[in-house]
Amino acid sequence: MTRMAVTTVLLCLLAACGAADNGGGSSAGPGLPISIGTSRVCVTINELCTSVTICQPGTGNCQTVSDVLVDIGSVGLRLFGSVLSTPLEQALDSQGHAMGECAFFADGGSTWGPVQTADVVLGAAPAVRVPIQVISPTFGGQSVSSNPCNDTVDANPGDANFNGILGIGLFRQDCGLACAVDANNTLYFSCNGGSCAGAAVPVGNQVQNPVWLLPSGNNGVSLSLPNVPASGAPSVSGSLVLGIDTAGNTAPANVLPTDDNGFVTTVYQGRTFTQSIIDSGSNGLFFPDASLATCSAPLDGFYCPPNAVSLSATIMGVNGRQTTVPFQVANTQNLTGTNNAAFNDLGGTLSTFDWGIPFFLGRTVFVGIEGQQSSLGTGPFFAF
């Protein structure tokens, strides 16, 4: 309901919004500031957010939207329509009907709303024209509880704890070929009057990872965050750098190509999880370990060992490269009792292995986009 510190309208020429600091070389300049615990909207523990500027296509009518989740586990920019004061261009199908999308997330969340074209400005990089999702539960005559997602979709920034999601993961588009060839893809819809029907959408018209459309620095991103004490920190701030080979980046020790679906393999206590993910949008380390005590409600599903435990797991890429990552899991109840916001030892249960925010604290993590070449190889890969 309440939304705070949402938007600042900037009046700037696109050129001035764009590459002023870029110097025209391969260096993309300073990264975007990213942080946990500094926002009144992104109030979830270990919730990493940034700001993004969007402009009405081809104009200097721009707006900066703060409190946008930084998510390498998804692809595409999604912003709540309720925080936008800048008109964007509605995407239409060949019959002139408005295109809408359902986006699904592993936390059970889903977003519904129109696909619209915006000029998106990330930090000091030039603006890129890109289809995004405007999150709007009532678009196309739909509602929070009754919509083509067949689910209860995110209603507003206050409930979702973000004004939007900046999906800068391993892929160029959020769907790809499957949604270009089959109308029953469950993601894209064509809306006419009060009804929406499944629609095939050409790959180039799908919601895009804005990074791969940049004129330079378009092969991926890196996320750098400082570490925190075992009891957590009230906030942390770091940086999101566009481009793998950007000046100032230190070459990572481990380059782990993912499979075609973006998965790596994690081996933990003799069990092998082939559908393992590295995800800045997950707020803990999630994995199965029946020997760890779990917390009682409302923290059920998180681990609550009496004392912090030191563990390790091995992450493997499809090239056979592997590296062992030590980590700690502390008592979640004790952690949340500190009122801190950033923790490197928050863990919970899952049937596979999900390396969330604790993995990112004290590291620089590189994300290589599919088909894009860099000094670390061709994406999709993770490196750290």
Add this chain to the structure above:
Amino acid sequence: MTIVGATAAFIVLLMPAMLPPLWAALGEPAGTVEHDRVMMMGQRQSRSAQGYSIESITVAGMQVKEYVSSDGVIFAVVWKGTGVPDLRLLLGTYFDEYQTALIEARRRTPRVRRPFRMKSERLVLERAGHSRSLLGRAYLPTHLPAGVRPEDIQ
């Protein structure tokens, strides 16, 4: 015709009272798999395992697997793909329990941003993955055939 259009038409014709759909999968007889295939407009394959069989439906970048016990009851559903299949269809009478748990999980303040998991005496449901490859599974813990462990349902 699309999934949405077909469902809407069917509800208008046969389900004016919004009753749980008769073709619901989880907990229902194996014969309902074919209903699911028709509704999803997918391709179907079968294979046998020790003490159960797996009925797979493939459509539009997604694969749905329905696990059928030897007495012909669907005791688990697994999905993966670029999209998410119609869970109202696949979970049937269990859908409302899932929705209630989902809404409760998202009402937590502050919200917990983690793969969704619910566990009750009747139903275990998990979602995971990321863009391009969304995963999920649901099973009925009291209906698992002898010798089948939860980790066998993948």
